[in-house]
Amino acid sequence: MPSEALPIPGSSMFTVTVGFVNRATLDKDPHEVASMFDAVARRYDLTNTVLSLGQDRFWRRATRSALRIGPGDKVLDLAAGTAVSTVELAASGAWCVAADFSVGMLAAGADRPVPKVGADATRLPFDDGVFDAVTISFGLRNVVDHAEGLREMARVTRPGGRLVVCEFSTPTNGLFATVYKEYLMQALPRVARAVSSNPDAYVYLAESIRAWPNQADLAHQIADAGWSAVRWRNLTGGIVALHAATKPLR
Numbered sequence: 001m002p003s004e005a006l007p008i009p010g011s012s013m014f015t016v017t018v019g020f021v022n023r024a025t026l027d028k029d030p031h032e033v034a035s036m037f038d039a040v041a042r043r044y045d046l047t048n049t050v051l052s053l054g055q056d057r058f059w060r061r062a063t064r065s066a067l068r069i070g071p072g073d074k075v076l077d078l079a080a081g082t083a084v085s086t087v088e089l090a091a092s093g094a095w096c097v098a099a100d101f102s103v104g105m106l107a108a109g110a111d112r113p114v115p116k117v118g119a120d121a122t123r124l125p126f127d128d129g130v131f132d133a134v135t136i137s138f139g140l141r142n143v144v145d146h147a148e149g150l151r152e153m154a155r156v157t158r159p160g161g162r163l164v165v166c167e168f169s170t171p172t173n174g175l176f177a178t179v180y181k182e183y184l185m186q187a188l189p190r191v192a193r194a195v196s197s198n199p200d201a202y203v204y205l206a207e208s209i210r211a212w213p214n215q216a217d218l219a220h221q222i223a224d225a226g227w228s229a230v231r232w233r234n235l236t237g238g239i240v241a242l243h244a245a246t247k248p249l250r
């Protein structure tokens with residue numbers, strides 16, 4: 001566990017054991033996923049900003065605003081990585097905790113002033129209903145059993161609490177979708193080779209985005225996991241979608 005991880009009420013902690021692999025296949029194993037993120041952690045924030053052409057900051061602000069959080073709210077930022085997403089959420093005045101199972105990613109964000117917890121999204125170390133809102137940015141696609149992750153997020157959210165999933169999605173314009181697909185498969189791995197410490201991980205990134213469900217299919221999966229009032233909003237022409245939902249009152 002990284003030294004900056006802090007306990008929070010109703011939580012228990014665990015440590016993940018990681019080994020090194022170059023690249024996770026699309027049939028992901030959770031340990032491979034954690035290792036892959038450990039390997040890219042050091043330059044993760046920079047690589048993200050370069051590959052998204054600076055759009056990542058706009059996507060994070062939109063996520064915070066969609067979550068409708070403020071002072072007095074307790075918020076879980078799941079698969080928070082280096083906690084860059086958590087810091088943006090905390091700017092609302094809410095109390096926000098970063099949870100991730102990559103010790104390397106949490107450690108790379110050690111100087112970010114938010115509490116951090118080592119946690120697997122499919123077995124969250126929190127009691128039922130302790131959070132007012134939960135969110136996951138660019139993380140759900142990487143959770144091997146993401147249906148279980150969505151159910152766990154519902155379990156730890158109070159009735160009436162809110163979910164926002166920020167994730168890569170399907171561009172809505174056909175021509176733009178073709179150009180984007182080319183960028184994903186051709187340019188992105190090349191750019192990653194120049195800036196990332198583990199370019200192969202970005203080949204996985206491109207493949208995993210292509211394999212991910214579109215907006216409507218993900219909305220169905222969120223509803224199936226026990227969330228209500230599921231809706232979505234496209235950002236940057238559908239490159240990213242924000243799915244929002246509410247935990248039913250009963």
Ligand SMILES: C[S@@+](CC[C@H](N)C(=O)[O-])C[C@H]1O[C@@H](n2cnc3c(N)ncnc32)[C@H](O)[C@@H]1O
Pocket residue numbers: 030033034037078079080081082083084085099100101102105119120121122136137138139142143144
């Ligand atoms: C692309 S990063 C996103 C980090 C951050 N949310 C952001 O917006 O920059 C994906 C993160 O998901 C985490 N992750 C993947 N599967 C996970 C799981 N089962 N439990 C916890 N974290 C997981 C990885 O360790 C990684 O840090």
